[in-house]
Amino acid sequence: PAGVKELENLSEQGVKVRVLTNSLAVTDVPAVHAGYQRHRRRLLLSGVQLFELRRTEEKRLRKDVRPYFRRSASSLHAKTVTVDAKRVFVGSFNFDPRSAQINTESGLLIESVEMAERINAMFEHELPLRTYEARLNRFYKLYWLDKSKIPALRLYKEPGAGIWRRLAVWLTARLPVDHLL
Template sequence: MVARLLLISQAESSIDLQYYIYRGDDTGALIALALMDAADRGVRVRILLDDLATTSKDEGLIALARHPNIQVRSFNPNPSRHFNNLGMLFNFPRLNYRMHNKSLTADNQFSIVGGRNIGNEYFAADETLEFGDLDLWLTGPVVTQVSASFDDYWNAPHVQPISALSDIHVSEEQLAAFTRDIEKARSDMASHPYLSRLINSRMLATLTESHLANDAPGEFYQWYWGIAELWSDPPLKQARPVESHWVVAELWQAMQAVESEFLIISPYFVPTVSGAELLAELSKRGVKVIVVTNSLAATDVLAVHAGYQNYRQQLLEAGVTLYEIKPDLQEPDKSLTGSSKSSLHAKTVVFDRQKLFVGSFNFDPRSALLNTEMGVMVQQPLFAGRYRVCRPLKMVFAALCRCFIQNNVIEV
């Protein structure tokens, strides 16, 4: 959250934000306030959201888009804005395809890409649920690729401005009330305990002490320099055969080239018949194959876990090592918030401790064939080598969280 707020607050010309879920909670409000501040100082703000989780937020989004420097568009929108369920029922074949991408880009110079949506549970601000996740903070030529991908989605034929989707008309009185609500939210947030935690965080202290000026390791951060490439599905992915540049095809090719060790960290893991066969083949030819996923108690999608269970025995018999995250894994005194339930949400793949892929892609059929996905493949052995299972697994989840906090990837 600190990283995102800093990018937004320092942006000078443009901000592009693309997310599957954007909640109207504390973290959503923080980012919205920062985006409006940026727009007020002349920064062009473009917000692209998947429509599935935003249909009920039309009025607020339309009011936000009234700002002359803010544009809001919706991916694959439901034509029925007042009867969402009926719209899903009669348009399910089309509306089943969703945009799962997650990125934030400032000035075409810096991007944050990874697994997080915008919501309290993704940023250690929820009292009942905490998702362990992973992002990459990027600069260099790969940001140009992220920006180009955003433009492809922004201009796709099934992406529409939020104002064109709804018959909601925001009157001047409603706009004034919206402005008052914003100012109240700003006032309330100023004394919010979560904002206080951000202000007093080690991350903010480090980033404001000019450690970004060089690549020397700091007390809290180390910047990794290497080659990075964006893998992104096309916005018109639905109902088409798999193509070589799709994320699933790029990952499949990279998996086949693994020589010694292959690590998958995926909250929703349903490898399918062909995927399970490939993992078994890798294991049988001597590759150490490790999968870290959620246990039944930790998952937030029971149906996905049911699909994963069908492959567990086959993978174990083939020599694949499986680890499952428990919801109470972290010790209470080490938890970031004291949450009653922790869940894995990071989507990360490590190839031979040489290359690391981080993005929105889950190892399940929906990510492969239905949702659009994106992620970044980084060639950086020092960074990739940090992600390994070499300790008792009860520490892996906490280690994953620490690695997110302490490490960033920069590509030049």
């Protein structure tokens, strides 16, 4: 909640805040997605742009592993932040209590205008073709825009995720597990 509030404050102050995370279809930890999905609408209402990584490689999924626990071929793990188009943070640190208090995490803070500009350019030009952009329609209903298609598609269900995975995450989101995420 503190991280969500901080992103809201930055956005409301006029800072351009864009977040790239895993979509439900590619996440390797569906429980974390259950925690994230609770905050999507609030972030979008404050002006934060949310991009969710699409599956890029369709590998045959193992049939002996339940859908909730299958790993994706396209999962995003690195955490990268650009600040003021001149600083870049790259690391393993998840912005959650577990990483801050329990896990051993590392990261680099790099002063590089060139690197920050390249990452920002990727957000502008490449990410729209490799992600679903989460948005709200005029009735505040969540949808995902898939700009890899022409014309762009509006999707009103978690894109690329099957019914069992969506159901498992829906159930997980109702459990009191925020302190574990």
